[in-house]
Amino acid sequence: ATVVLLLSILSLAAGGKLLVVPVDGSHWLSMREVLDGLSLKGHEIVVVAPEISLHIKPTKDFVMKKYPVPFTQEDLDHMFWRMSHKIFEEGPFLERFFKMYEQVKNNSAFFLSTCTHLLYNKELVRYLEESKFDAVFTDPVLPCGQILAEYLSLPSVVFLQQMPCGLEFEATQCPNPPSYVPRIFTDLTDHMNFLQRVKNLFFDIPNYFLCDFFFQPYAKLASEFLQRDVTVPDLLRQASVWLMKLDFVLHYPRPLMPNMIMVGGVNCAHKKLTQ
Numbered sequence: 001a002t003v004v005l006l007l008s009i010l011s012l013a014a015g016g017k018l019l020v021v022p023v024d025g026s027h028w029l030s031m032r033e034v035l036d037g038l039s040l041k042g043h044e045i046v047v048v049a050p051e052i053s054l055h056i057k058p059t060k061d062f063v064m065k066k067y068p069v070p071f072t073q074e075d076l077d078h079m080f081w082r083m084s085h086k087i088f089e090e091g092p093f094l095e096r097f098f099k100m101y102e103q104v105k106n107n108s109a110f111f112l113s114t115c116t117h118l119l120y121n122k123e124l125v126r127y128l129e130e131s132k133f134d135a136v137f138t139d140p141v142l143p144c145g146q147i148l149a150e151y152l153s154l155p156s157v158v159f160l161q162q163m164p165c166g167l168e169f170e171a172t173q174c175p176n177p178p179s180y181v182p183r184i185f186t187d188l189t190d191h192m193n194f195l196q197r198v199k200n201l202f203f204d205i206p207n208y209f210l211c212d213f214f215f216q217p218y219a220k221l222a223s224e225f226l227q228r229d230v231t232v233p234d235l236l237r238q239a240s241v242w243l244m245k246l247d248f249v250l251h252y253p254r255p256l257m258p259n260m261i262m263v264g265g266v267n268c269a270h271k272k273l274t275q
Helices: 002-012 026-040 073-087 093-119 122-130 144-152 164-172 194-226 232-237
Strands: 017-021 044-050 063-067 135-138 156-160 241-244 260-262
Touching (some): 017 026, 026 135, 093 144, 122 144, 135 144, 144 194, 144 232, 164 232, 194 232
Parallel strands (some): 017 044, 044 063, 156 241, 241 260
């Protein structure tokens, strides 16, 4: 009887089976830190990733399932190089906005193509259906993982710092007042006078055009794949837990919802620095 009781307790503590749909670049480096910890706790982890990637490489800590994509390593490296230079350029807001718009336009073709080739890889999707995962762990800045979670009817945990256009606030119905929460590119703080609040409000308007351009193809792809009309906010609303790479030391205070959990400090892989 004692042995049976102990075995039943161990079964309750057994690790789960996690499907991971990552985003390449620095997004993956911070997610990899979390996956290493989950692997040590006995969870079975399966990562789906394109054959061509910047940082997503196989390791002994998880199973890697790769799928083909229609671009080369040189194409991908050049795209990330251009994006990194555009992000850190200085200049007037309108100039930065149009440069960012053009960069998003160029990058979106890569990301959308990657997602399309994942969803319509019948052999891989069949494997995912048969694997009986417990949950999906994904970075929602590209909603491909959320589309898969919806298709497989699995709960999802999302891992992010922030989303374009504040979609995380819309999806979680979290307050995001422009009189209090500074918008990107404004250089404002959470303490603003009246004119700064007006400026903050105006800076918020162009984001809707950027987001509509970037995310509308994903809504169309999701609707075709799931065979029903869905929007990207609809997909994001299904997320069970939002792990936010924020803390109130490096970031300004902002409202959060109960399922938004701050995990500040998990931002990139640890490296030993030379003296």
